Amino acid sequence: AQSVAQPEDQVNVAEGNPLTVKCTYSVSGNPYLFWYVQYPNRGLQFLLKYITGDNLVKGSYGFEAEFNKSQTSFHLKKPSALVSDSALYFCAVRDGTYNTDKLIFGTGTRLQVFP
Amino acid sequence: DGGITQSPKYLFRKEGQNVTLSCEQNLNHDAMYWYRQDPGQGLRLIYYSQIVNDFQKGDIAEGYSVSREKKESFPLTVTSAQKNPTAFYLCASSIDPPRGSYNEQFFGPGTRLTVL
Numbered sequence: 001a002q003s004v005a006q007p008e009d010q011v012n013v014a015e016g017n018p019l020t021v022k023c024t025y026s027v028s029g030n031p032y033l034f035w036y037v038q039y040p041n042r043g044l045q046f047l048l049k050y051i052t053g054d055n056l057v058k059g060s061y062g063f064e065a066e067f068n069k070s071q072t073s074f075h076l077k078k079p080s081a082l083v084s085d086s087a088l089y090f091c092a093v094r095d096g097t098y099n100t101d102k103l104i105f106g107t108g109t110r111l112q113v114f115p
Numbered sequence: 116d117g118g119i120t121q122s123p124k125y126l127f128r129k130e131g132q133n134v135t136l137s138c139e140q141n142l143n144h145d146a147m148y149w150y151r152q153d154p155g156q157g158l159r160l161i162y163y164s165q166i167v168n169d170f171q172k173g174d175i176a177e178g179y180s181v182s183r184e185k186k187e188s189f190p191l192t193v194t195s196a197q198k199n200p201t202a203f204y205l206c207a208s209s210i211d212p213p214r215g216s217y218n219e220q221f222f223g224p225g226t227r228l229t230v231l
Contacts, residue, residue, distance in 0.1 A: 009155075032217045034219060036222075041203075041225070041227070042224055042225065043119075043121075043205055043207075043222035043223050043224045043225050044158075044205065044207075044220075044222040045222070046219045046220075046221065049217070049219055051217045090157065090158070094217060099165075100146070100163070100165060101146055101209040101210075101217070101218045101219075101220060102148075102160065102163060103220060105157040105158040106157055107155060107156060107157040108155075108157050
């Protein structure tokens with residue numbers, strides 16, 4: 001069965017510093033991976049996805065993610081954090097059911113960026 | 116949140132009542148989904164629908180029901196059989212999978228349901 005894990009409940013980083021939010025996956029077959037962000041009392045916003053190709057995926061708001069097959073990881077990164085990046089971040093994997101876009105979500109990581 | 120609307124934003128229910136959450140999309144997406152979000156548990160799939168008049172149970176369908184009479188609409192009813200319905204409910208949609216592969220889902224702004 002497909003699954004993703006986000007090992008950190010919260011990540012704290014100072015504004016201007018690089019940030020990393022971790023995600024590891026377990027899949028049978030090819031992994032199709034996604035990152036979403038959620039601001040308080042709002043829906044999820046799509047940031048980026050990895051389907052195939054380059055291991056470094058660029059997304060919205062200056063975020064990028066690095067796909068690492070040997071480590072089964074898909075960590076979200078940003079070179080310089082902003083206070084406005086403070087939010088809840090979800091990693092997700094396509095669940096593998098034929099002909100659907102169903103996703104399995106991690107438990108989320110709260111990112112806190114301090115001024 | 117653009118393209119998918121959910122109403123109401125906040126909903127209060129007395130125990131024993133059924134309530135219906137609205138989800139409408141104007142993205143011309145075929146697939147629609149309902150999720151429940153609880154603190155520390157991420158999103159769990161309740162129901163999904165890939166085409167009008169058809170829907171499938173997700174991981175936590177007990178105590179919920181849905182309908183899909185129109186492509187744009189996918190209402191969720193939380194019945195009195197749902198033991199712990201207080202949660203944040205999110206609706207999402209995606210492009211019909213056969214035409215586009217590995218598509219992201221687009222989310223509505225959510226409905227927060229509280230049982231009094």
